[in-house]
Amino acid sequence: MSLPHAILTALLEKPSSGLELTRRFDKSIGYFWSATHQQIYRELGRLEEKGLIRALPAAQPARGQKKEYEVLPAGRAALTEWVSLPEDPRPVRDPLLLRVRAAGVVGASGLAAELRRHLSLHRSQLAEYEAIEKRDFPATPATEEDRLRHLVLRGGIELETFWIGWLGEAVGRLSEPERGSAP
Amino acid sequence: MSLPHAILTALLEKPSSGLELTRRFDKSIGYFWSATHQQIYRELGRLEEKGLIRALPAAQPARGQKKEYEVLPAGRAALTEWVSLPEDPRPVRDPLLLRVRAAGVVGASGLAAELRRHLSLHRSQLAEYEAIEKRDFPATPATEEDRLRHLVLRGGIELETFWIGWLGEAVGRLSEPERGSAP
DNA sequence: ATCAGTTATGCAACTAGTTGCAAAAACTCG
DNA sequence: CGAGTTTTTGCAACTAGTTGCATAACTGAT
Incomplete structure (x- = not known):
């Protein structure tokens, strides 16, 4: 349940397209929450649908065409809430x-x-x-x-x-x- | 890809039923590879099907009736191979x-x-x-x-x-x- | 112009793990 | 005995993450 929050954090630090996010997940944020580009695109879709982020209005969306996202107030609120939510450490699995x-x-x-x-x-x-x-x-x-x-x-x-x-x-x-x- | 190997290890240490395994996964092995009872039963089924373990012949198998498993030679071989197989540390996700x-x-x-x-x-x-x-x-x-x-x-x-x-x-x-x- | 390569988005199918519940057998106690 | 509890096994549906591939747009060379 943390990927959406990882993405919200990354987008708050800097609005980005899916591919840019993917690159940033290869370092920085990705050092402690890794994700593949497919995961990221799918999650961006879900977050947009839930109204937590939106695509910056550039051109009409078409496949293969760059889309930048930014966090909406509802997204910031959701992240703020999550930060202090009690959640037990997951069992070790190594x-x-x-x-x-x-x-x-x-x-x-x-x-x-x-x-x-x-x-x-x-x-x-x-x-x-x-x-x-x-x-x-x-x-x-x-x-x-x-x-x-x-x-x-x-x-x-x-x-x-x-x-x-x-x-x-x-x-x-x-x-x-x-x-x-x-x- | 480690649950089957965790189960093989546990069964080699001591042949057990599904429930016994589940209890042992709440401590000992489970301290570094946790698993729920449903995961364990499902995996026991798969391992048996693949011929890596077998149920000790007691009564004809029926639901709700205890079934003990032991590791077959093929299972031991599979585990032995896995132990030294190259496998990169998984990315941190905390x-x-x-x-x-x-x-x-x-x-x-x-x-x-x-x-x-x-x-x-x-x-x-x-x-x-x-x-x-x-x-x-x-x-x-x-x-x-x-x-x-x-x-x-x-x-x-x-x-x-x-x-x-x-x-x-x-x-x-x-x-x-x-x-x-x-x- | 068109072809090759790069950038960018995305679908589909799969594996692994989680959650909730069902149901048979075995035990237990009045 | 038999009604209720515990033990034991298991199914079904879900969420999260992985793998492989498809497809559109852009970029630059010929």
């Missing part, structure tokens, strides 16, 4: 942790390599976030909006740091020798 | 981070309370994990399986620790006064 557990019953052959691959992916992601932090967030951020965006980025950074730490631990453990049989 | 970002554009009223609520949920979860760690994992684990299970639990612990840290940071920032207007 394939990698599951695979390590499965390795406990069927053996860990080949898993270490996969963990190392993930480790390096997370390192790149962390580096990317840190570059953004350095570029966009100077020592004392000016606006409340900047402070909150920085906070979200910190979340990304700390999450990647968690993965890097855990994966390092895991790779180490997997290469440990078996215990208990030798003197 | 509603809470999104809400903080949205708060940047529509204002953060009420958000701090929700963050505090999440903070306390994560603290409970962490306490639960730590109790399990103390209970189930003594200083030097005996088997490889134990070591891997402990590793997974460590993942849960560190993930909760990340959330607690970040949420603490966030709650602090949200209660900071506005800057830049007073001398």
Whole structure:
């Protein structure tokens, strides 16, 4: 139930066409709420139908012709309400942790390599976030909006740091020798 | 694509009926791959059809009558293969981070309370994990399986620790006064 | 002009997960 | 026994996300 809100947020930050939104979902907002262009177009249609956004009146709409959307007051209101709505954290569902557990019953052959691959992916992601932090967030951020965006980025950074730490631990453990049989 | 593998893992650890599996998915395996009973029954059906598991021959199957499943060699093979298959980490999709970002554009009223609520949920979860760690994992684990299970639990612990840290940071920032207007 | 490539929108079909409910079997207690 | 509760399995309909492809408009080269 968050995609519409992600789109409303993105459109409030800057009115855009579907494709522009898609590109922005490949970075920035997309770092913590990813979506494909099909999802975005479908949702734009729904939001327009519900009267939360509207297409800027340019030409009569035709397929293949660019359409820019902006948020209507009702859309802003809906987003405002959602921000403080109680909603429990969703249960964790992580394939990698599951695979390590499965390795406990069927053996860990080949898993270490996969963990190392993930480790390096997370390192790149962390580096990317840190570059953004350095570029966009100077020592004392000016606006409340900047402070909150920085906070979200910190979340990304700390999450990647968690993965890097855990994966390092895991790779180490997997290469440990078996215990208990030798003197 | 991980639910079938979660079920195979659980069944290898101990052959079970659908309901027993459901209960085990409320803890243990479910801590990092949650599933409802309907998902589980449906998937058990599919796995049986594909010849990866079978119902222990007890009585003729009838609705409402308990059915125990065990993993067949083909099922074990499928799981073994999956464990080391390359599969990229899925993109992050977290509603809470999104809400903080949205708060940047529509204002953060009420958000701090929700963050505090999440903070306390994560603290409970962490306490639960730590109790399990103390209970189930003594200083030097005996088997490889134990070591891997402990590793997974460590993942849960560190993930909760990340959330607690970040949420603490966030709650602090949200209660900071506005800057830049007073001398 | 027209053809190729890029930009932009969108449909259709699929997989995964959620919600609400039904219904058979087994248990239980007067 | 049998009426009511619990256990256990399951269907149906829905929401969310993914994959593959179609199609229109624009852009620039020949």
